Amino acid sequence: MSAVEIRNIQKRYGDVETLKGIDIALESGEFLVLLGSSGCGKSTLLNIIAGLAEPSGGDILIGERSVLGAHPKDRDIAMVFQSYALYPNMSVARNIGFGLEMRKVPASEREKAVRNTARLLQIENLLDRKPSQLSGGQRQRVAIGRALVRNPQVFLFDEPLSNLDAKLRMEMRTELKRLHQMLKTTVVYVTHDQIEAMTLATRIAVMRDGRIEQLGTPEEIYDRPATLYVAGFVGSPP
Ligand SMILES: Nc1ncnc2c1ncn2[C@@H]1O[C@H](COP(=O)(O)OP(=O)(O)OP(=O)(O)O)[C@@H](O)[C@H]1O
Ligand SMILES: [Mg+2]
Structure with a gap:
């Protein structure tokens, strides 16, 4: 198939x-x-x-x-662009979970998905930071995390x-x-x-x-x- x-x-x-x-x-x-x-x-x-x-x-x-x-x-599907814009006022955790939030996924489920994704990308220790406090590579990981968290086909x-x-x-x-x-x-x-x-x-x-x-x-x-x-x-x- x-x-x-x-x-x-x-x-x-x-x-x-x-x-x-x-x-x-x-x-x-x-x-x-x-x-x-x-x-x-x-x-x-x-x-x-x-x-x-x-x-x-x-x-x-x-x-x-x-x-x-x-x-x-x-x-x-989930897409990651060349110029990914993170929400500057939101924490890394909320940036990753925002798509799920928009889809009205319950908070407990969302939190679990965000944590799993962050672990995968090795940015678990950065979840409380704002994008401005991250390096370029870390920001890129957050952008990928945003796509990953949705577990698309x-x-x-x-x-x-x-x-x-x-x-x-x-x-x-x-x-x-x-x-x-x-x-x-x-x-x-x-x-x-x-x-x-x-x-x-x-x-x-x-x-x-x-x-x-x-x-x-x-x-x-x-x-x-x-x-x-x-x-x-x-x-x-x-
Ligand atoms: N909205 C549009 N209107 C008219 N022409 C367009 C439009 N979008 C893209 N094109 C043209 O289509 C062709 C392919 O564009 P595309 O963006 O797919 O290229 P690309 O391979 O992604 O290039 P790059 O590596 O520069 O991103 C280009 O010649 C471009 O000018
Ligand atoms: Mg292109």
């Missing part, structure tokens, strides 16, 4: 074709990375899966069910680490990998960083100009690039 199925997704803005027919079937527990240079359509595709944008053609299935037209909150990440310095980015990469191995949730992760893609992905979709140039495991992409473009993009040096 596919956890997420992207069927012939197209997106047009006026005369410009941003996505030109994308097909990917994701097994449950896969970590798919959408990799490609700026403007190739990664965020557009992710936003369509999330329900933040509607496609011009094609279909999105989550858990075998078409979600076209369904509101983002009814898609059983699918996580969507749009360049969540690009605001961090190189060292922190590496640490968070390791952390995300550990979390995924533990939780085995299905993930779609957008980045233009090939090292991030190689280390995190179970499969990589290399995108170029609204199309998939190659879809495969990191090893396949690296050892047997289908095109010169893929070889240049993933190879180091190009």
Whole structure:
């Protein structure tokens, strides 16, 4: 059974074709990375899966069910953006639990979920702090915690680490990998960083100009690039 199925997704803005027919079937527990240079359509595709944008053609299935037209909150997904805004006046605990609060989850249940999530992300000792009292990496963890706490079918990440310095980015990469191995949730992760893609992905979709140039495991992409473009993009040096 596919956890997420992207069927012939197209997106047009006026005369410009941003996505030109994308097909990917994701097994449950896969970590798919959408990799490609700026403007190739990664965020557009992710936003369509999330329900933040509607496609011009094609279909999105989550858990075998078409979600076209369904509101983002009814898609059983959680999204982490590049520019995550934490609520500055709320504690870390309340930031993590706010989504549950909005859904009227009882306080005792909420508290338990927040504590479990914080433990997973190793920020249990920071729950009473305000975001301004945290480092960049710790803030990033809180943003991920906010998504994690909801225990969705699918996580969507749009360049969540690009605001961090190189060292922190590496640490968070390791952390995300550990979390995924533990939780085995299905993930779609957008980045233009090939090292991030190689280390995190179970499969990589290399995108170029609204199309998939190659879809495969990191090893396949690296050892047997289908095109010169893929070889240049993933190879180091190009
Ligand atoms: N609302 C919009 N109206 C018109 N064009 C848009 C709109 N949103 C995106 N585009 C165009 O669609 C193309 C793909 O954009 P998208 O944001 O998906 O790229 P991306 O791969 O995420 O790039 P980046 O790595 O820079 O975030 C770009 O050429 C962009 O200008
Ligand atoms: Mg983008």
